[in-house]
Amino acid sequence: xxxxxxxxxxxxxxxxxxxxxxxxxxxxxxxxxxxxxxxxxxxxxxxxxxxxxxxxxxxxxxxxxxxxxxxxxxxxxxxxxxxxxxxxxxxxxxxxxxxxxxxxxxxxxxxxxxxxxxxxxxxxxxxxxxxxxxxxxxxxxxxxxxxxxxxxxxxxxxxxxxxxxxxxxxxxxxxxxxxxxxxxxxxxxxxxxxxxxxxxxxxxxxxxxxxxxxxxxxxxxxxxxxxxxxxxxxxxxxxxxxxxxxxxxxxxxxxxxxxxxxxxxxxxxxxxxxxxxxxxxxxxxxxxxxxxxxxxxxxxxxxxxxxxxxxxxxxxxxxxxxxxxxxxxxxxxxxxxxxxxxxxxxxxxxxxxxxxxxxxxxxxxxxxxxxxxxxxxxxxxxxxxxxxxxxxxxxxxxxxxxxxxxxxxxxxxxxxxxxxxxxxxxxxxxxxxxxxxxxxxxxxxxxxxxxxxxxxxxxxxxxxxxxxxxxxxxxxxxxxxxxxxxxxxxxxxxxxxxxxxxxxxxxxxxxxxxxxxxxxxxxxxxxxxxxxxxxxxxxxxxxxxxxxxxxxxxxxxxxxx
RNA sequence: GCCCCCGUAGCUCAGUGGAUAGAGCGCAGGCCUCCGAAGCCUGAAGCAGCGGUUCGAGUCCGCUCGGGGGUACCA
Numbered sequence: 001x002x003x004x005x006x007x008x009x010x011x012x013x014x015x016x017x018x019x020x021x022x023x024x025x026x027x028x029x030x031x032x033x034x035x036x037x038x039x040x041x042x043x044x045x046x047x048x049x050x051x052x053x054x055x056x057x058x059x060x061x062x063x064x065x066x067x068x069x070x071x072x073x074x075x076x077x078x079x080x081x082x083x084x085x086x087x088x089x090x091x092x093x094x095x096x097x098x099x100x101x102x103x104x105x106x107x108x109x110x111x112x113x114x115x116x117x118x119x120x121x122x123x124x125x126x127x128x129x130x131x132x133x134x135x136x137x138x139x140x141x142x143x144x145x146x147x148x149x150x151x152x153x154x155x156x157x158x159x160x161x162x163x164x165x166x167x168x169x170x171x172x173x174x175x176x177x178x179x180x181x182x183x184x185x186x187x188x189x190x191x192x193x194x195x196x197x198x199x200x201x202x203x204x205x206x207x208x209x210x211x212x213x214x215x216x217x218x219x220x221x222x223x224x225x226x227x228x229x230x231x232x233x234x235x236x237x238x239x240x241x242x243x244x245x246x247x248x249x250x251x252x253x254x255x256x257x258x259x260x261x262x263x264x265x266x267x268x269x270x271x272x273x274x275x276x277x278x279x280x281x282x283x284x285x286x287x288x289x290x291x292x293x294x295x296x297x298x299x300x301x302x303x304x305x306x307x308x309x310x311x312x313x314x315x316x317x318x319x320x321x322x323x324x325x326x327x328x329x330x331x332x333x334x335x336x337x338x339x340x341x342x343x344x345x346x347x348x349x350x351x352x353x354x355x356x357x358x359x360x361x362x363x364x365x366x367x368x369x370x371x372x373x374x375x376x377x378x379x380x381x382x383x384x385x386x387x388x389x390x391x392x393x394x395x396x397x398x399x400x401x402x403x404x405x406x407x408x409x410x411x412x413x414x415x416x417x418x419x420x421x422x423x424x425x426x427x428x429x430x431x432x433x434x435x436x437x438x439x440x441x442x443x444x445x446x447x448x449x450x451x452x453x454x455x456x457x458x459x460x461x462x463x464x465x466x467x468x469x470x471x472x473x474x475x476x477x478x479x480x481x482x483x484x485x486x487x488x489x490x491x492x493x494x495x496x497x498x499x500x501x502x503x504x505x506x507x508x509x510x511x512x513x514x515x516x517x518x519x520x521x522x523x524x525x526x527x528x529x530x531x532x533x534x535x536x537x538x539x540x541x542x543x544x545x546x547x548x549x550x551x552x553x554x555x556x557x558x559x560x561x
Numbered sequence: 562g563c564c565c566c567c568g569u570a571g572c573u574c575a576g577u578g579g580a581u582a583g584a585g586c587g588c589a590g591g592c593c594u595c596c597g598a599a600g601c602c603u604g605a606a607g608c609a610g611c612g613g614u615u616c617g618a619g620u621c622c623g624c625u626c627g628g629g630g631g632u633a634c635c636a
Contacts, residue, residue: 038580047579050616060616085616087580130636171635197635288634297564315634322636348630351565355631377566378629389629418585419574422566424629426573435573437599440585446599457596494577506575509584520592520601561599 002489006076007044007090008033014070015048022066027055033090035487042081042089043483049086060086097482098473104485104541105465112489112548116496118157123333124150126345127247128165131239132176133203135246136397137427138347138379138390143400144413144554145376145421146345147252148501151552153343156496161339163256164243165329168236169264170322172393175199177228180235183208184227188217200395207235246401251409251554263328268336269320272328272364273313281363287316291323295359311356323353327360334366342371343499348378374499376421382428398429407436410555414441417553418505440509444546445558447512450519451543452559458525458536468537472530477518478538484511485545492552501552508549515542 001009012031018024031048049064056063064082071080071090078093104111126146129139147162154160167173179198183205186192194200211234219227240257247254263269276282276291283290292310313324320328333342346354354373362368380387381398390397404412406429415432418440419425458464473479491507524535550557 032577034577034579036580037582041580045579047617050579053616083580085580132636167636173636175635286634290634312634317634319634321634326636348566349636350631352631352633353636355564375566380629387628393635415573423574424567428573431573435586438586442599443585446597450597450600454596461596498577503575506584509575513584516600517602519596523596525596560597 002493003076003092003486004033004044004490005493006074008046010071010074010077011046011048011067011088011090013072014067017070018063018066021070024052024056027052029055036087036089041083041087042079042091044090044092045087047087049088053086064088092483094474094479095471097479097486098470100486101470101473101482101538101541102468104482104544105537108544109548109551111544112492113155113157114489114493114496115157116493117153119159120340121159121161121338122153122341122343123161123163123337123339124153124343124345125163125165126150127243127252128167129243130172130392131166131168131236131243132172132199133201133239133392133397134242135400136390136392137381137400137403138397140250140400140403140412141376141379141416141425142345142347143247143250143252144416145374145501146343147554148417148504148552149343149345149374149499151554152492152495152499152501155492155552161255162253163258164247164254165258165260166236166240167260167322167325168232169261169325170319173232173236174228176204176235177230177232178224179204180208180211180231181224181227184211184219184231185224187212188220197393199392201392207231207238210234210238246404249404249409250400251413258329260325260329263325263332264320268332269325269328272331273324276313276327276363279363281360282313283310285310288312289314289324291327291356291360291363293359293363295362311360323356323360326353326357327364330357330361330371331364331366334370340370344371344373346373346375348375351375372499374421377424379425379427381426382430387426398427403427403429403432406433407439410441410445411436411439413554414439414444414505417502420500420502440505441555442561443516444508444512444550445556445561447515448543448546448550448557449559449561451515451539451546454524454539455536458532461525463525463529463532463536465533465536465540468533469530470534470537472534473538475522477522478535481511481514481518481538481542484514485541488545488548504549504553508546508553511542511546511549515539515546 015031029048029051031046033044033046036042036045049060049067052063053060061082064086067088068080068082076093076096077090079091081089083089124146126142127139129135150160150162175197176199179194182192182194187208211231219230281291281293283292290310291313296310298309311323312321314320333339378389380389388396491503495501524539525532547557
């Protein structure tokens, strides 16, 4: 149980007693606790009395007082007070706070960990960039995001699979194959132009060259479209190999690389369509197969023209659409594979697809609460002095690997994780290089390394944190550190619901900042052996907490830097 | 046109409807005979605008302005 949950429980009990003793009518106001901005207001506060004032038709201060008077005594709490205009403030008992140092240090890598999701199998699907080129910084945003979400869910006991969905079929992939074929022909001196919808970048030439190295001119006499078809698996293999290599470099280990074409070759796609058809959700029109249901929006007024109703799942040429395949893929994961939940980390351009899926999956009997999408906004980058959107199709992008090589894994991850997913992110490569040494990740890592250094100093003096008496920790500066460590379990519990993992970076900076301030003003290893031991135990708890956060973020926690 | 996301300090970003809006970079100034100055301390500087809901709004609602995305038999 987190400290916040402890306090919340005490306050809720008090409210329930007040309500029953004073005959208050039931209310749907829930009692939430928060951390007051001003430490003078204590460690926790609730504004429930203010919210109850109207339904109970009583002054907030009277309600607050009634609650305060009924809070059961607890060793963790030193004072419960009422403040204008109707807050109930709770101050933690300093001795109890100090004792938590021991609890934290003993918990070790279990600190903050829960079993809340034990027994549930959850897939986190992320990156899943079109396999038509190398991973760019744009796709890469989903990398750390999905990876940290996966780590967080595992931290709460879930059995987590990290999955990369390789979308190796479809129109874009056809164009990819065509582009390779054109470059292949050029390799042997043929004068042939890349079609306008081809992929223009040089990596296609690299793939063609590798193909030429392997097979020589063996395929030269085939028609272009047959070459295109033939070269796709080779190209995909190259791209997937690159994606594996680069994501590993970014610190991500996918458990499953799911190849989309297996959905089709296994017959699972057709089976899924059959099931939809049986339930009456498919209609044939203009040679294509459409998904339609009463929930599909009917907006006929678009641009003054009538809109076709429904969405195509199989094109008139027989090829499944992305939507059709994704319906089958989700069914595969949630029914066939028996996953309890699927979490998709998708880029902002999938918002309409998301709407379609929200309507299509329930048609198959797959409820909303079994899958969830974390949508992240685009990463733009500065190209020739102008902010631009990245795209493999336009040939304008910044490669993830170039950034990784320039600023390193830790700084890259920390940068991409700092802002919330629904905020657009701009990446200036020059600025990133310039500021790489100023990246806040070093501020956090430095705190961790500094503590390691303290322990090196201590061991030279034969001091350790063993049998420390943490009750000697009574200074406000010391206890402030502990108080902040105690927020870590609260944060990760909250993130279990919100998945707003960027908050971990903010927390890491806060805790590091508190430690740096403490370090400046307080000697850990000093003349007083008992006090030194207690403080060693304290900074051990701080270091441990920092390490927990950094580990979740997938950022290294160095002992020296 | 319609739909979604976002506008917070010069820059990059935090900020669960609460009590005096924070951090890093940059800028001005100060701090190493003492566990690591990749640090600390001080200062200047901000909620795009207008209404509304609320005891209380950066946070919720509406409109305006600005940025991004979507509205395919692309993915």
